[in-house]
Amino acid sequence: MMTTRKISFVICFAAGIFGLVQYFSPHPAISSVYRSLLDWVQIIFAFALLVGALSVLRMHAGKVMKRDRHWVYSAVAVASLIAMTAAGFAGGADRGSLFAWLFDNVQVPMQSTVFALLAFFVASAAYRGFRMRNLEAGILLVTALLIMLARIPIGELATDWLPRSADWVLNVPSMSAKRALLIGIGLGSVTTALRVILGIERSAIGG
Amino acid sequence: MRLLSLDRRIIYILVLLAVGVPLLFRVPLPVKVGVETRKVHSAIDNIPHGSYVMLSFDIEASSLPEVKPLAEATVRHCFQRDLRIIGLALFSEGAAIGYNLLVQVADEMGKVYGSDYIYLGFRPQYVSAILGMGESIEDVFPLDYLNNDWREYPGYASLGNYDDVALVISIADGSLPTYWVEYAGSRYNQKIAACLTAAMTTSYYPYTVSGQLVGMVSGLKGAAEYETMLGYSGGGHRGMLSQSSGHALIILLVIVANVAELRKRK
Structure with missing residues (x-):
């Protein structure tokens, strides 16, 4: 009798090997299976979203029922989730619908406001933390000031030297570091994928 | 040094002014x-x-x-x-x-x-x-x-x-x-x-x-x-003065903080 974990491993192994093989084969049968697999991934993910939404609803509804600390926030979360879902199902998402109105006039301003607060924290943090305490911190400081100055019209108008220096920083030292990171991430991804396909790494399937 | 322990609320007000006030004016900056x-x-x-x-x-x-x-x-x-x-x-x-x-x-x-x-x-x-x-x-x-x-x-x-x-x-x-x-x-x-x-x-x-x-x-x-x-001139141009003054303020704050730090060390 195969355990659930073994079944999961077999599916994972078969899907992984198929994913590798199909990349190199233009055969119509393989292509057809590949398209079906892509559909399955989308269907599974759509159900995962549903499970996620229900889980959020259950957690917050529980907090409201038990009158936990900050239960009012949970009540707002539950009410918002239900309201947006009902508005979407009832009137669609086209312009002029209740869903679009709620999105444009509640969600967008709220999220933009929270994100905009970053400007205040960044300024305060830069004032307190950006100090030239040693050579490395000095290089970081000068580079940051250079990029900030070069990325606004005033800096560009002041001298050609500023944008050219900023471009050099971005195209040479910054890019070489970024490329090294990308290559490292790529190799790491290949290794992890192989470990998952071969069943060495089983945390994803409860191993 | 008072400057080194500047109240963060003063910084917040400065940021608000630097970013918000320029949005009220339409000053076209060459780009x-x-x-x-x-x-x-x-x-x-x-x-x-x-x-x-x-x-x-x-x-x-x-x-x-x-x-x-x-x-x-x-x-x-x-x-x-x-x-x-x-x-x-x-x-x-x-x-x-x-x-x-x-x-x-x-x-x-x-x-x-x-x-x-x-x-x-x-x-x-x-x-x-x-x-x-x-x-x-x-x-x-x-x-x-x-x-x-x-x-x-x-x-x-x-x-x-x-x-x-x-x-x-x-x-x-x-x-x-x-x-x-x-x-x-x-x-x-x-x-x-x-x-x-x-x-x-x-x-x-x-x-x-x-x-x-x-x-x-x-x-x-x-x-x-x-x-x-x-x-044409749209949202990008409108935001340039605001972004420029915001960047300038941060640069100024960093310079002030470092000068204050250097003076303290001496």
Whole structure:
């Protein structure tokens, strides 16, 4: 009798090997299976979203029922989730619908406001933390000031030297570091994928 | 040293003034157009009239103030060139944002839904959505955002997969352009450009230099550059004075803090 974990491993192994093989084969049968697999991934993910939404609803509804600390926030979360879902199902998402109105006039301003607060924290943090305490911190400081100055019209108008220096920083030292990171991430991804396909790494399937 | 322990509320007020007050004034700042913006502009300029261009709104509502001028300029350019736009979103929040923006610009420019643009809406799991569209766009999006069969629209009946799409433009505030490059670019040889928030710019230089991205327009500055190339003044230009004074304030604060620190050490 195969355990659930073994079944999961077999599916994972078969899907992984198929994913590798199909990349190199233009055969119509393989292509057809590949398209079906892509559909399955989308269907599974759509159900995962549903499970996620229900889980959020259950957690917050529980907090409201038990009158936990900050239960009012949970009540707002539950009410918002239900309201947006009902508005979407009832009137669609086209312009002029209740869903679009709620999105444009509640969600967008709220999220933009929270994100905009970053400007205040960044300024305060830069004032307190950006100090030239040693050579490395000095290089970081000068580079940051250079990029900030070069990325606004005033800096560009002041001298050609500023944008050219900023471009050099971005195209040479910054890019070489970024490329090294990308290559490292790529190799790491290949290794992890192989470990998952071969069943060495089983945390994803409860191993 | 009093300066070193400056009350953070004073900094907050200074930031509010530096960013907020310039928004009240319309002072046009001259903007020099950068290389990356030119690349995107000329990539769109070189696409034959009537070709399909895919605009993917891979954004969240939080970054809308920065991304909207970028997206607006790109959409205007595509419509000016009589390109047929296929709008979609790979982030759920981007679905409503992209639709509103497309309809708004289309209405201004007298473009018609179904013949000049369509909007396919949102699909979860962006990797499989990107790969799936390489096989068949209809498989991934059987219906459009308004629940209509988009194959019935006169301008889009011949749309099959990436082979029919001249350029994909990912309007993003995160890592989605990477997935477009890795899956649509590598596997299907799809040309890809990106419109990004300024914070993401450095992450994508390796892709533009290698040619995996045909170019990128980034941040409010990029939007202002694009508007300059299109010959109009929009949200990008409006934000330039505010962004300039905001950057100048941070630079000033950092200099003041370091001078105070040096004096304290002495």
